[in-house]
Amino acid sequence: MLQKNIQKIDKKTILEYLEATGQKQAELFSLSKKIKEATFKNKVHFRGIIEFSNLCQNNCFYCGIRKGNKKTHRYKMSLSEIEQTLDFIDQSDYGSVVFQSGEIQTKVWRDYLLKIVTLTKKKYPKMGITISCGEQDHEFYKKLRQAGADRYLLRIETSNPALYKKLHPKNMSWDNRYKCLQSLKKLDYQVGTGIMVGLPGQKLDDLVDDLIFFKDNKFDMYGLGPYVVHDNTPLVTPSVKKAWKKNKEQIFNRTLNFLAIMRIMFPKANIAAATALDVFNPLGRIKVLEISANIIMPVVTPTKRRKDYLLYEGKPCISEGADDCYDCLTSKIKNWGLEPVFGEQGNSPFYYQKKHGQTKRI
């Protein structure tokens, strides 16, 4: 009954379970865990994430690397620095890489990104490649795809265009972000999207609408996590910060419930456990891997760059190295009774099901 009601997005049920705690939450988690295990068993796939540049032309009101934050030291990793990081991913046998950065749309930037993808494909043809570099145009997405990118992650941030408008400057639009997602789909990427849970001004109804949006658009992957404050952003006033701190527990709880609901709705989609979960609890990501997600993205960005890629405050592991993250995450995963999988790309079973009418092995 619970499964059916969630899958048909019965609003009353969703609203009730988004705020669930105690016995009710245990019931939700036990169902989502069972559904996850039916497709993924207890397997966890990896993507080493390289935050290769924090240069950004945008001014999203929530984001710590927004152009207007003059307190951040800006960087762009050289190709040889990226190559060394890729070597680490290969040695760790993670199977996939995510290239993430701020958003830049110049030709010089695009050529640089194309070089990165081409180099990766040439040196490591078996490595799955995900890009997370924001809004670009169809032609460039096409070139990236042809160069070897397999997946693209572009969070819609919220399915509510009015809320989107309140969180972004006038030159950014929800419609364009949505258009980008449609382009990516046409180009046969595995397309991932997501939102932030707990955004200032977000209502529970918005989260229900986010679920409807996901269902209507049939994405292959989801990467979503809690909103976390960052001091050098226009969204954070002393009163917003105070309210966020006071509601921290509730935001975390709501995110866990949202992710459990997502798994029940999308049994075969790839769901990543967002790094921001660990701001709330050192086992945040692991808990989510237990009940919903099947993907983790260990940070492999060189240590000296990490303090400059702060999308939000309290980001974990900023003084650690890629090998520390490897040791820490693989042991946490094993200790929790989950199985780290090495040497596989870990593609979305939903993507193959859509294409071939069946689930091909990942």
Ligand code: SAH
């Ligand atoms: N520039 C790229 C990727 C980098 S930002 C893009 O626009 O897609 C990656 C994600 O970090 C964003 O999509 C957003 O959802 C998340 N993020 C940014 N600021 C955040 C904050 N304060 N708290 C939590 N997540 C945040």
